Amino acid sequence: MHPARKQRLYFVLFIVIFSTVAIGLMAYALRANLSLFYGPAQVVSGQVPFDTRIRAGGCVVPGTVARDPDSLQVGFLITDGVANLQVYYTGILPDLFGEGEAAVVNGMVREDDGAFYASEVLAKHDEQYMPPEVAEAMKAYDGGEKSCEDMNYGT
Amino acid sequence: MNWQWFHRLGSPRWFFEKTDRWLPWLTAVTLILLLVGTVWGLLFAPPDYQQGNSYRIIYIHVPAAFLALAGYYVMAISGAIGIIWKMKLPYMMMAAAAPIGAALTFVSLVTGAIWGKPTWGTWWEWDARITSMLILFFLYIGIMALQNAFRNQDSADKACAILALVGTVNIPIIYKSVDWWNTLHQPATLKLTSAPTIHATMLYPLLTMVVAFYCLYALALFRYTRVEILRRERRTRWVADLALGIRPGDRPRTQKQDTEASE
Known part of the structure; x- marks a missing residue:
């Protein structure tokens, strides 16, 4: 050259x-x-400020979604496999919100009870795509129980 | 090492004449692939078990995003070759790649927002993937603006090439952002190292669309580069001949023609 x-x-x-x-x-x-949200472990261990708008994200623990029969209030736990965080939200959840799926919540952690009061809930979709028949077949194979175990929460 | 062959490749006239023969074939292949991929993906691929039909935007979103990233390397590497070898053709290709890349980035941002509303519940979120993609869009726009900001073409090319090279750092950031940081955007479905997490019946139309978009990119790049060649070489003899419809074999002019012209 x-x-x-x-x-x-x-x-x-x-x-x-x-x-x-x-x-x-x-x-x-x-x-x-640069991260969009805190993991539940960071929130529970007190690494986040109280009463300040933050985002948290994790997998919605199956069996913990409790809806209030008279209002739009809903409570659920999110996890990153290390710690669980209680989230309360009043409003309409996105269609793809579900147990065993990841969600990102936007709101504040209250100092008195340490729970997360969300003003917005977003469903974080995973990278899996399959036809309904295949999903049915897989459900028959593993019993159809949703779990948070193999989930990638981005942490 | 003998670099003569390389310099021959850098001739705008050589490129113009070669692509003239390639373009009809490339256009045909692109149209067929686009048609097959679109019909396959939109009509024959099964719906997703969670998202239903809204996932089908993947057939535009993913190929557009792929080419927006790959196209940036085309632009930056052209710029680097232009700087190192001081050749005209790579600089023309670099200038041509900017608007194509900007359009593809725009398409992937818009389709992503349209998909995000029913899936995530929001049009836009300032997460690392979406924001770095927006920066890519601004980089493309910046290079287009810089190209027009100089009166001197050489200065414009050099400045654009340097900006394009600096911007290359953004490409691995976009690609790895979903793994490095917590983002709303999901990790990659098509991975280099492991099996794709999309069912085969949905994967094949997607791969068809990716190949179709690569062809579409090449087609657009060739056509824009040809326009750029004509614009920058407009004062040369061969472009004048082309415009007047004089074939290369017709020159040099014979004595007979000269006497006819003077009569």
Whole structure:
């Protein structure tokens, strides 16, 4: 390769490596702020401020979704496999909200009871796609019990 | 090592004449693949067990997002070749790749929002994947703006190439954002290292659409590059000949023609 071209090649490599290192260090320094939500373990262990708007996310523990018969209030537990967080919400849940599925909740942790009072619940879809017949067949195979065990909550 | 073959590839005229022959074939293949993929994905693939029919937006969203990322590398590598070898054609390709990439990024952002509303319950969330994709869109727009901000074409090309190279850091961030941070966006369904988590009956139309979008990208890139070649080479003899319909074999002019012209 011609020396002048080699020099320009080094210039190109320098730009790419330098910008990668710069942005990489920035992302590393901001890593806590780049996540959309806290995991239940972080909330329960007191790493989040009380009475401040935050987001939490995790898998909705099967069998814990309790709906109030007279209102739109609903309570459920979310987990990341380490700790469980009690969430209360009043409103309409998204269609894909379900037990054994991940959800992201937006709201505040109250200091008195340590529960999460959500003003918004979003369903976090997983990366599985299959036809209904296949889902039925798999249900017949594993008994159809939803669990949070093999779930990837993004933590 | 002998680099002569490489420099021959960098001739805009060579590219223009070669693609002239490739374009009809490429157009045909692209249209067939798009048609097969769309009909297969929208009409014959089964609905999803949770999302029903709304998941079908995957057949546009995923290929558009793939090409928005891959297209950025096309643009940045063209820019790097332009800087290192000071060739004209890669710079023209870089300029042509920006609007195509911007359009694809826009399509993936919009389809994602439309899918997000019934699935997540929101149009938009500032999570790492969506935000880094928005930054990609701004990078493409920035390169288009920078291309027009200089009076001198060489300065514009060099500035765009440097911006494109700096922006490459964003591509692995977009790709890995769903694994590195907590995001609302789900992790990748099609993975390089393990089996896809989508059923085969839904996977094959998706792969058809991905290949169709690669062809569509190549088609759009060639066509935009050809326009860019004509625009930048408009003062050359061969473009003038092309515009006047004079075939390459007709030159040099014979004495007879000259006498006819003067009469």
